Amino acid sequence: MGSSALYRASKTLKSQKYFSLLHTYSKFNPFPSAFTLNDNSFGLARDFCSNSRQNSIDLSQYPPDKIRNFSIIAHVDHGKSTLADRLLELTGTIKRGHGQPQYLDKLQVERERGITVKAQTATMFHKCNNNGSDINDVDKAAKFLLNLIDTPGHVDFSYEVSRSLAACQGALLVVDAAQGVQAQTVANFYLAFESNLAIIPVINKIDQPTADPDRVKAQLKSMFDLEPSDCLLTSAKTGLGLEQVLPSVIKRIPPPPGNSNSPLRMLLLDSYYDEYKGVICHVAVVDGVLRKGDKISSAATGHAYEVADVGIMHPELTPTGVLLTGQVGYIVSGMRSTKEARVGDTLHHNRFSVEPLPGFKPARHMVFSGLYPADGSDFDALNHAIERLTCNDASVSVTKESSSALGLGFRCGFLGLLHMDVFHQRLEQEYGAHVISTVPTVPYIFEYSDGSKAQVQNPAALPSNPKTELQLAGNLQYVGPVITLCSARRGQQLEYSFMDSQRAFMKYRLPLREIVVDFYNELKSITSGYASFDYEDSEYQESDLVKLDVLLNGQPVDAMATIVHKLKAQRVGRELVEKLKKFIDRQMFEITIQAAIGAKVIARETVSAMRKNVLAKCYGGDVTRKKKLLEKQKEGKKRMKRIGSVDIPQEAFHELLKVS
Numbered sequence: 001m002g003s004s005a006l007y008r009a010s011k012t013l014k015s016q017k018y019f020s021l022l023h024t025y026s027k028f029n030p031f032p033s034a035f036t037l038n039d040n041s042f043g044l045a046r047d048f049c050s051n052s053r054q055n056s057i058d059l060s061q062y063p064p065d066k067i068r069n070f071s072i073i074a075h076v077d078h079g080k081s082t083l084a085d086r087l088l089e090l091t092g093t094i095k096r097g098h099g100q101p102q103y104l105d106k107l108q109v110e111r112e113r114g115i116t117v118k119a120q121t122a123t124m125f126h127k128c129n130n131n132g133s134d135i136n137d138v139d140k141a142a143k144f145l146l147n148l149i150d151t152p153g154h155v156d157f158s159y160e161v162s163r164s165l166a167a168c169q170g171a172l173l174v175v176d177a178a179q180g181v182q183a184q185t186v187a188n189f190y191l192a193f194e195s196n197l198a199i200i201p202v203i204n205k206i207d208q209p210t211a212d213p214d215r216v217k218a219q220l221k222s223m224f225d226l227e228p229s230d231c232l233l234t235s236a237k238t239g240l241g242l243e244q245v246l247p248s249v250i251k252r253i254p255p256p257p258g259n260s261n262s263p264l265r266m267l268l269l270d271s272y273y274d275e276y277k278g279v280i281c282h283v284a285v286v287d288g289v290l291r292k293g294d295k296i297s298s299a300a301t302g303h304a305y306e307v308a309d310v311g312i313m314h315p316e317l318t319p320t321g322v323l324l325t326g327q328v329g330y331i332v333s334g335m336r337s338t339k340e341a342r343v344g345d346t347l348h349h350n351r352f353s354v355e356p357l358p359g360f361k362p363a364r365h366m367v368f369s370g371l372y373p374a375d376g377s378d379f380d381a382l383n384h385a386i387e388r389l390t391c392n393d394a395s396v397s398v399t400k401e402s403s404s405a406l407g408l409g410f411r412c413g414f415l416g417l418l419h420m421d422v423f424h425q426r427l428e429q430e431y432g433a434h435v436i437s438t439v440p441t442v443p444y445i446f447e448y449s450d451g452s453k454a455q456v457q458n459p460a461a462l463p464s465n466p467k468t469e470l471q472l473a474g475n476l477q478y479v480g481p482v483i484t485l486c487s488a489r490r491g492q493q494l495e496y497s498f499m500d501s502q503r504a505f506m507k508y509r510l511p512l513r514e515i516v517v518d519f520y521n522e523l524k525s526i527t528s529g530y531a532s533f534d535y536e537d538s539e540y541q542e543s544d545l546v547k548l549d550v551l552l553n554g555q556p557v558d559a560m561a562t563i564v565h566k567l568k569a570q571r572v573g574r575e576l577v578e579k580l581k582k583f584i585d586r587q588m589f590e591i592t593i594q595a596a597i598g599a600k601v602i603a604r605e606t607v608s609a610m611r612k613n614v615l616a617k618c619y620g621g622d623v624t625r626k627k628k629l630l631e632k633q634k635e636g637k638k639r640m641k642r643i644g645s646v647d648i649p650q651e652a653f654h655e656l657l658k659v660s
């Protein structure tokens, strides 16, 4: 297939829709020659903003035609959050050199890992004439209210991206000038495209010595039919080219639709729990007007609330007393339980019944894992922490479960392994909860002999062989090793094409379990980090699977059971017991570790007992006395073996994840 084969193959409906979109904005003449940010423009913007803040912000100056709602989307690390910083600085929303890079990445986990996991909205004000020319063109200057949503780049958080796009009419598609189009660029482009958004391509990091903007322009043209002349060239690091961004947003992105005179309809975009204010909801006002003190209802639950506070994120919560059609902001409405704030819900005035907004597709959980308090008595504390955190991360599913090995706990569904990891870290960092997580598993459909089917998320609940599925899409450079890797993981190649003379694009269908378990690390290591991949779920497929139990001293540990392909069972079983042996400390009694399929043990290791020298204090003495002491020790060991529980450290559970 040729270079543009990738999505041209599907031609058509999509493309036609997109061509018309391009047509509408390509009639505007793009930008004047690039110049770097000057202090004057910062000054103007800052004065304007600080004035508006001092006078308390009057949102009535911003009817829909003076509002633009847009997202920044990109592959991971292509510079979304840095670009967002620069735009916030440019508009005076935050101070230049605020000393905190990636301002909108507020969570500790985001700062530590250098990734965005949570979409964040910020409202900015910008002076610009209606055609979106330069801010310094004061004569014709009009004030615009811009809502910027910074989104995560990692595949696990694309649910956040798709939710954010629901509040936008356009998106900046940021692409690294050296790395070019990557797997998440493709996925995010299609999310935006399918939401009918105006897409502005931004080729960022042009300051890098290896930057090759022309190559990236050609890729954007061949893969998405984005015109090279529509691409903005920027460096979020040095500020080069940034002055074109906001005028382009104003010029190319349409204002929010919606009717100011219709009854109020608000989309609930996100929510989180604040210790002092209670549940805070982020909302987009689609129709009508919301004022402080209004009585509103949820279309999903029918519950009624009174709006105690309303405002915008500028970038911190800034009360405005009102939100008008097309505006994005926050409300505090006395929702008591986080379960009441349903993401995707429509909120409306009590006195009118309205047609609910389309809402969001429910999140599809790719990985399930049990979460148990490290100390069994902390169940209530963990319950509380999970409830609070799921308010901030509505894409996690939670059900209670119990394990004979670990006691009472929860089975949680996540969008991927990184999502699971981040959730654990947030539980610990933000709520001080110490958890043990069980081996993650992908969902399986189990077909019973009577023909009935059930989804199984916990291997412990599985009586015998189920059937399963899945698919992976990958974007690759080191073709040979990657093909070998995908074949070893039972992959089936669906597509192979070239993005340009140096980069290839491949699409595979793989069982989900094969990518959940350490696929990404292996892919990175065989391609020196040069390949990127993205995945989406496909239909379930029949497969020959077995449930692999882990037994400690003959007792199955339900939290360690896993489901594997029959042909791999022997190898996985062996690796599992070897790994476990390394992590289980020697105790006063011997520990046998076994992997078994049903009653058949397929691998075994032994952790030998620590032998206490009971004869140490026996100076001299005859042989019968020594024998007696040794016999007594043996009895004691037997008892410990029978009643003692084996301590399994959390690392052992983590290490089991890596067994492929």
Ligand SMILES: Nc1nc2c(ncn2[C@@H]2O[C@H](COP(=O)(O)OP(=O)(O)OP(=O)(O)O)[C@@H](O)[C@H]2O)c(=O)[nH]1
Binding pocket: 074, 075, 076, 077, 078, 079, 080, 081, 082, 083, 102, 114, 115, 116, 117, 151, 152, 153, 154, 204, 205, 206, 207, 208, 234, 235, 236, 237, 238
């Ligand atoms: N040289 C150069 N580096 C940049 C530029 N923009 C961002 N960076 C760097 O690239 C890295 C990633 O930037 P981020 O803004 O965190 O990228 P992101 O796309 O928000 O990352 P995720 O949120 O994790 O997807 C950081 O080290 C930035 O300092 C740029 O224009 N030039």
